[in-house]
Amino acid sequence: MARNAFLRVVGQHWLKPLTFWLLALPGLWLLWQWVLLLTGMPHALGFNPIETTHRFLGDTAIRILLITLAITPFRDLTRWLPIMKVRRRIGLAAFWYALAHVLAYLGLDLFIAAGMSVSGALAGLWEDVAERIYITLGMIAFILLIPLAVTSFNAMIRLMGPRPWQQLHWLVYPLAIIAVLHHGFMAKGNQIMPWVHGGILALLLGYRLVRTLRKRSQAKAMAS
Amino acid sequence: MFIKRSRSWQGREADVTPHNLYLDRRRIMQAGGALALTGLVGCGSSESQAENTAASNTTLANSTTQPESSASGLQYRETAYQVSDPQTPYDAVTGYNNFYEFGTSKDDPARYAHRMSVTPWSIEVEGHAARTGTFDLEDVIDYNALEERIYRLRCVEAWSMVIPWIGVPLADVLRRFEPTSDARYVAFETYLNRSEMRGTRFPVLDWPYVEGLRMDEAMNELAFLAVGLYGDLLPNQNGAPVRLVVPWKYGYKSIKSITKIRFVSEQPPTSWNIAAPNEYGFYSNVNPNRAHPRWSQASERVIGGSLFSRRDTEMFNGYGEQVADLYAGMDLIENH
Numbered sequence: 001m002a003r004n005a006f007l008r009v010v011g012q013h014w015l016k017p018l019t020f021w022l023l024a025l026p027g028l029w030l031l032w033q034w035v036l037l038l039t040g041m042p043h044a045l046g047f048n049p050i051e052t053t054h055r056f057l058g059d060t061a062i063r064i065l066l067i068t069l070a071i072t073p074f075r076d077l078t079r080w081l082p083i084m085k086v087r088r089r090i091g092l093a094a095f096w097y098a099l100a101h102v103l104a105y106l107g108l109d110l111f112i113a114a115g116m117s118v119s120g121a122l123a124g125l126w127e128d129v130a131e132r133i134y135i136t137l138g139m140i141a142f143i144l145l146i147p148l149a150v151t152s153f154n155a156m157i158r159l160m161g162p163r164p165w166q167q168l169h170w171l172v173y174p175l176a177i178i179a180v181l182h183h184g185f186m187a188k189g190n191q192i193m194p195w196v197h198g199g200i201l202a203l204l205l206g207y208r209l210v211r212t213l214r215k216r217s218q219a220k221a222m223a224s
Numbered sequence: 225m226f227i228k229r230s231r232s233w234q235g236r237e238a239d240v241t242p243h244n245l246y247l248d249r250r251r252i253m254q255a256g257g258a259l260a261l262t263g264l265v266g267c268g269s270s271e272s273q274a275e276n277t278a279a280s281n282t283t284l285a286n287s288t289t290q291p292e293s294s295a296s297g298l299q300y301r302e303t304a305y306q307v308s309d310p311q312t313p314y315d316a317v318t319g320y321n322n323f324y325e326f327g328t329s330k331d332d333p334a335r336y337a338h339r340m341s342v343t344p345w346s347i348e349v350e351g352h353a354a355r356t357g358t359f360d361l362e363d364v365i366d367y368n369a370l371e372e373r374i375y376r377l378r379c380v381e382a383w384s385m386v387i388p389w390i391g392v393p394l395a396d397v398l399r400r401f402e403p404t405s406d407a408r409y410v411a412f413e414t415y416l417n418r419s420e421m422r423g424t425r426f427p428v429l430d431w432p433y434v435e436g437l438r439m440d441e442a443m444n445e446l447a448f449l450a451v452g453l454y455g456d457l458l459p460n461q462n463g464a465p466v467r468l469v470v471p472w473k474y475g476y477k478s479i480k481s482i483t484k485i486r487f488v489s490e491q492p493p494t495s496w497n498i499a500a501p502n503e504y505g506f507y508s509n510v511n512p513n514r515a516h517p518r519w520s521q522a523s524e525r526v527i528g529g530s531l532f533s534r535r536d537t538e539m540f541n542g543y544g545e546q547v548a549d550l551y552a553g554m555d556l557i558e559n560h
Contacts (some may be wrong), residue, residue: 046331047320047527112532113523132518189428189499191328
C-alpha cells in the first residue's frame with residue numbers, strides 16, 4: 001500500500017519535472033563540454049570534438065526515440081498509467097536532439113567546409129542528400145519528425161481530432177527504422193551499435209505487431 | 225646512368241642538423257638515461273625534451289605534448305623526409321586511433337591496447353622467397369639503422385595527422401628475405417588474440433586484419449616499417465611493435481602489429497576491401513577526385529589543430545612525385 005502511495009506521488013508531482021531534467025541532461029552536458037573546449041579547458045570531447053558532437057547528438061536522438069517507443073509496452077507490462085503523461089515530451093526531446101544533430105551538421109561541417117558560405121553549405125547539403133545514402137536516410141527521418149513535433153500540443157490534438165492525430169503519429173514507426181538505418185549505413189564496417197539499436201527497435205515494433213494481431217483475433221472471436 | 229633529382233620533400237643540406245649537434249644530442253640522451261637510472265626521471269626527461277626542440281627546428285608541435293624521453297628512447301637518424309605542416313601533438317597521435325581489434329571508438333585503442341603482449345614478437349615469413357620461416361622481431365628490424373620520417377597520414381574518414389615515425393625502409397627488410405620473381409605482391413597480417421583484443425569478439429571485420437601491396441609499391445622508397453614514433457617505441461594503440469606506413473595511401477593500408485608477411489603471386493585479399501569492395505579498393509591511394517560513396521574526399525580535418533582547421537586533400541596525399549610512376553596508365557578511379 002505504501003508503495004502505491006509513493007508511486008502516486010511520483011506520478012502526480014515528480015514525474016514531469018524529473019523527465020524534463022533527465023532529457024535535458026545530455027544536452028546540458030554537451031553544452032558544458034563546449035564551454036570547456038572554447039575556453040581552453042580540459043574537456044571530454046576528444047581530439048575531434050565536432051565528430052564527437054555529431055555522434056553524441058545522433059545517438060542521443062535515436063536512444064530517446066527508442067525510449068519513446070518503449071513507453072507503451074512499459075505501461076502494458078507495469079500497468080502504471082502515469083507514464084503516459086510524459087510520452088509526448090520524451091518524443092519531443094528526440095526531435096530537439098535530432099534538430100541539434102542536423103544543425104550541427106549544417107553549421108559545423110557544411111558551413112565551415114564551404115568557407116563560411118550559406119549558399120556553399122546548401123550546395124553541399126544537396127550533394128550529400130543526393131549522393132550519400134546515410135545522409136539521405138537521415139534527412140528523411142528528420143523531415144518525418146517535423147510534423148510530429150509541430151503537432152505535439154494539446155490544442156493540435158483537439159484541432160485534428162484524436163484519431164487522425166494518432167494516425168499521423170504512426171509515422172514514428174517508419175521514421176525510427178529509417179533513423180537506425182541511417183546509423184547503420186554511416187558506420188564503417190559491421191559495427192555493433194546499429195545492431196543493438198536495431199535489435200531494440202525490432203523488439204518494440206514486434207511487440208506492437210503481436211499485440212495488434214492478438215486484438216484482431218480477439219475481435220474476430222467476439223464477433224463470431 | 226644515375227641522375228639525382230631533387231624532390232619537393234627533400235630538405236637542403238643546410239637544413240640537416242649539424243653532425244656535432246647530432247652527436248651532442250645522443251650524449252644528452254645518454255645523460256638523460258643515466259639520470260633516469262639514478263632515479264631523477266623527471267629531470268632527465270625535461271633535459272631531453274629541451275634538446276628535442278633545440279635540435280629539430282621542424283618540430284612545431286607544442287613541446288609539452290612531446291612524449292617523455294626515457295632510457296628506452298630510440299637511437300635514430302633524421303632524414304629529409306619531412307613535411308612543412310606542424311606535427312600532430314603526441315597525445316592526439318596516441319589518443320585518437322583506429323585499431324578496431326580494440327574497439328571502434330577512437331579512444332578504445334588507447335584504453336585497451338595495453339592488454340596486447342608485444343614481447344617477445346616474431347614474424348612468420350612465407351611464400352615466394354628464399355628465406356622463409358619464423359623470425360624474431362630483432363632479426364627483422366635492424367635497430368641500429370633506425371631513421372625518422374615525418375609523414376602525413378590521411379585517414380579514409382577524411383581526417384589527417386603529421387607523424388614523426390621511427391623505423392626502417394620496407395624495401396630493406398623485404399630484400400633480406402630474397403623474394404623470387406614469382407613474388408608479385410606482398411601480404412601482411414595483424415596479430416590476433418581474442419582474449420587480448422576485446423574488439424574482435426564482434427565481427428566488425430573478418431579477423432585477422434590483412435593488407436597487401438603490389439611488390440613495386442612495397443619496394444618504393446616511401447614504404448616504411450615503423451617501430452616507433454616521436455623518438456620512442458610505438459605505443460600499442462599505434463601498432464606496436466612493428467607496423468607498415470604507406471603515406472600515399474589511406475591509413476587503413478598501413479597495417480598495424482604485423483605477425484605475418486607473405487610473398488604471393490596473386491593480389492591478396494585485404495580486410496576493408498572484403499568488407500565493402502565498392503568503398504575500399506585494393507590500391508586505396510589518397511585521391512581527392514574519387515569520393516568515398518558515403519562522403520567527400522576533397523578535404524580533410526586536421527586532427528590536433530584548431531577546432532575548424534581543414535586542408536584540401538592532395539593526390540597521393542602529396543607524395544605524387546615519388547609514387548605517381550607506379551600507376552602510370554592506370555585509371556585510378558576504377559582502380560581505387
